[in-house]
Amino acid sequence: MVEMTGLERALTYLRGEKPDKMPIWLESVYLAWQYSGTRSLKEYIYDPKAIALGHIRVAEKFRVDITGVNTDQWVMYEILGAEVEILDHVVQAKIPPWRYRPDRSVYDRFIEKVERIEKNLNEFDPRKCRRAKALFDAWKIVAEKIGKKVLLRQGILGPAATLALTIGMTEAMRDVMIFPDLLGTLTKMVRGPLMEWTVDVAYKMVEAVNFTNFCMGFSGYDRSLLNPELREWLAQIDLEYLNRVRDRIGKDVPITTHVCSWDPDLDFIYERFGKPKLINELQFYAPGSTYPLEKAVENFGDKIPLCAGIDHLGPLFTGTPEDVEVMVKRSIELGRKCISFALGPGCGLSPNTPEENLLKIAEVRDRYGRYG
Template sequence: MGGMTSLERTAIALQGGQPDMVPVATLAISRALWEIGERPRTAINDPDKMAKAKIVANEKFGDDIVVAGIDGCFVEAKAMGAKSFWSDHMPIVDTRYRVINTWEDADNLSFPEPHEHIRMRCVIEESEILMDKIGDHKAIAVVVSGPFSTACNLMGHENLFRAMVKEPDEVHSLLDKITDYSIKYHTAFKGIAHAVAVLDPVASVETTSPRQYEEFVKPYLERDMAAIAGKGLIPINHPCGDTTGILHMVADVIPKGSPGAIHASYGNVETRPMSLKYLRNVLGEGVQLDPDDPYSIMLKAVKKEVGDRVCVCGNVDPITVLLEGTPEQVRATVRRNIEYGAEGGGFILMPGCDTNPYTPSENFRALVEAAREYGVYG
């Protein structure tokens, strides 16, 4: 191990610098509960159990970042009235029951104080416990939802994407309200987390056009991120999927002069023609592709394009590599990730998204061990 603590290592990377070695996160979030014999259903509203699980998992796998929260994509929408639906690994929002069916519904949204809503309160308390117990040497990052994705949870995809074309003013008015409320929650982590990862899975170009990102996502995220940074928290922008055509805007929402990171899968050169075109535009026609690993190579292009402005996080495939692969495949992917992303610092190795709780322990271990082995800066 190098001479730095996990917190020091992660903080330097988030500032764009080069620490002793590449920081690594497993994103074993719902899985952490399994490590203490619990499941999300039995522990989600018990901050002590949640924090204990995250600490036990972190001790077992040895990564640098501990994540507070579990249903980060959905907490704000639930506070505003959305119903929960239990999936295996977390309660997601049940979009069959829409909170907003008319603009009048949008005028009548409820905005409970963060400490008064059970999910918000539990995440805040979990983060407090984590910060108190391990925050002096581990990086604590809390997962929350971006305003655009929250709007989608309240309205449903099709209605939101129809309204952006036909009733843009009403959508802006809704996003404005959601942003105000989101900021209240996101800034409540002042002093009890180091970083706030804003999850915005609806904002990737699988659904949202670059023009819509610029109009309906960016201004609200900018406001949110500025407020987060203003409280001394480090913002991380997670648009989740393909960032082709929006990458610069994804990086631009991190306030200038503030540390911050972007985290996504960035695209898939195997299945998305636009990803491949983008990659070849940035790295040249002769770029070598690995059909068994269509994600790692994206780091090289992303780092080249925005790596001088923000810390870049990723990009181990959580499914085909971590869930389905062998420890050897994990190690090989980590090696490629580090080769493509680590140069000059400003890089954190992690899966491209949340991990499946059935991910084998040996694969999580291989992720961290390989990062330690290949990620030492000379």
Template sequence: MTSRERVFNAYKFKPVDYIPVFANDAASGPRLIGRDFDEDILNDPEALAKAELAVWEVVRADCFNIRTAYAVQKSLGCKLYFPHDDHHQFGEAAIFTKEQAEAIKIPDPETEPHLKVVLDQIRLMRKEAGDEVVYHVTSHGVFNTVSRLLGVEKMMNVLATDRDFFDVIGNKVTDTIIWMAQAVKRAGGDIFELADGMCSPSVLSPKMFTDIVIPHQGRLLRGIHDAGLIAQFHPCGGEYPIIDQMKDTGADSFWFSELVDIAVAQKIFYRRFPVAGGVDPANTLFLGTPETVDRDIKAMIERLKHKSGVIIQPGCGLAPNIPVENLKAMVDAVRKYSHLAGRKKDENIA
């Protein structure tokens, strides 16, 4: 069974030879080709393609991981800050008024330089690697992106006092990402994942999730689905308080943080929505060793009631300094222990 067959069978609750595993490894590749994970490489499609193929050759996950968050934010005018060899962060506000938000022009992904880098990366990788491995593209969602335009404090103030302002800027972000998703599909993408911790229960209440998040994120997720991609949603930040509401977002599948037991999520959504997650990025992947990764993955799989309808994946995005050997150990352990999913506890003694 190829990775592509395995992943799509899992999403459809069909039989799999082993549980698919996504490694979230896009930030880990640059150092394997002698580069930092910085703004320079994020503007170099050839280097991005080379880096992702290099880390895949070591880790052998069931997808290639391609990131669009930086490109989308730069295309909208976000002013970002880059720590050394780390993910970009908010630098300073780029939008201050509703009138400025209304003036934002939706960029064409095929011509806007930052967005085109991502599309070129996908095309280069498809030319080199073909289609046996799934092309898994990640982006920040509406609320993360708006927070990079306004700043978190300003965004929270606008949500509380000027919903019209938020709707204007939120719709600009949504239209941009939908247009990008359509271009990603044409370039060869398969899954388009929205990661948006700024709409999680650690930031917004469950009521605000229903009243504000679902209308905005829902339109975006439906747009991604309508583009022909699997629309996967990751609200992050401990999803239990909104876990029942997530079914109303329009997503095709859910990626949970490590704060949600993936076995519980699978039990809640089995045969309705596939679920992904389960691996602690900090304690298991960053602080662990290949031996402790193996132990943690085995314990997690033993709790699963079903072998299909689930993707093993880190519970959040990963820092560039995650040990690559731990990512490989994660993938190897999933293949080693997948047969334990759905077995009775006394059958899992090994």
């Protein structure tokens, strides 16, 4: 078989077919910063050239087929009011005053703002904020440089997560129990103007990476986090969202997934989103999470492509290259039982992940992960 590019390899995998060898997905905000040559994170996140350079260097050095270009999970939501602290080593959400004292008026003010979306969507273009503008510019650079070689896996969570990441997930989940009328009020907003905004941003992100894919986030579908009622509420919103995104970007654009969860509700995700063929893969954390890779292969391997097999908090981060080889080789053996399989971690990689361990992944894949 002729050697494929990483992009060809990834798209073949997403079609449920076997490429020349198993694709590799890796990405890391912090490794990209490290490889960018920019010493200060406070400078890096505003510099599109540095963001692009760091991610390109990571992709090329570790020979990945699928990657993503990001800085943090709040960057798109600043236009809606999300606030972050930019420290020397990390970008993190600010602790809001209402964390310690529930305040119903917080939601009233947010709803009042979001209702303006229906009158002027452009007012809430995330690119009006400096960090988001830098990220969009970085996507353009990366797409031009390596977009024909590597699949750039970009997307945005659904409108319910938009609310949670702007207001605060812990606070929102608490407050719907404290204020009896709040869930109904938020549901109307989430399915109205916030849905419209999130679909529009999703389109802009897919456009930025040349319509190669849209990554749907399922991180909230954690068995230890959601009760059945809240899970069903979220699923109904996300089903509407995903269908609207697919209508907007085109039915032929593959839908990649991100299930960054320690206790992933994979059976539910497959039943509601995979079985109806709304998504093209199940990406999840195994080994390392409560859902063993062996079980996932048995349950879904003949039905939908799987992306897993790298424990980014275990052997990859704390082990030796020999440990990584054992892990990757075992995952490849399991992956051969699937209609299609990609090697990937559960989430973005931690800072200080040993370089020699990362290099080992492609080496082992090239030795054992070829088809034909």
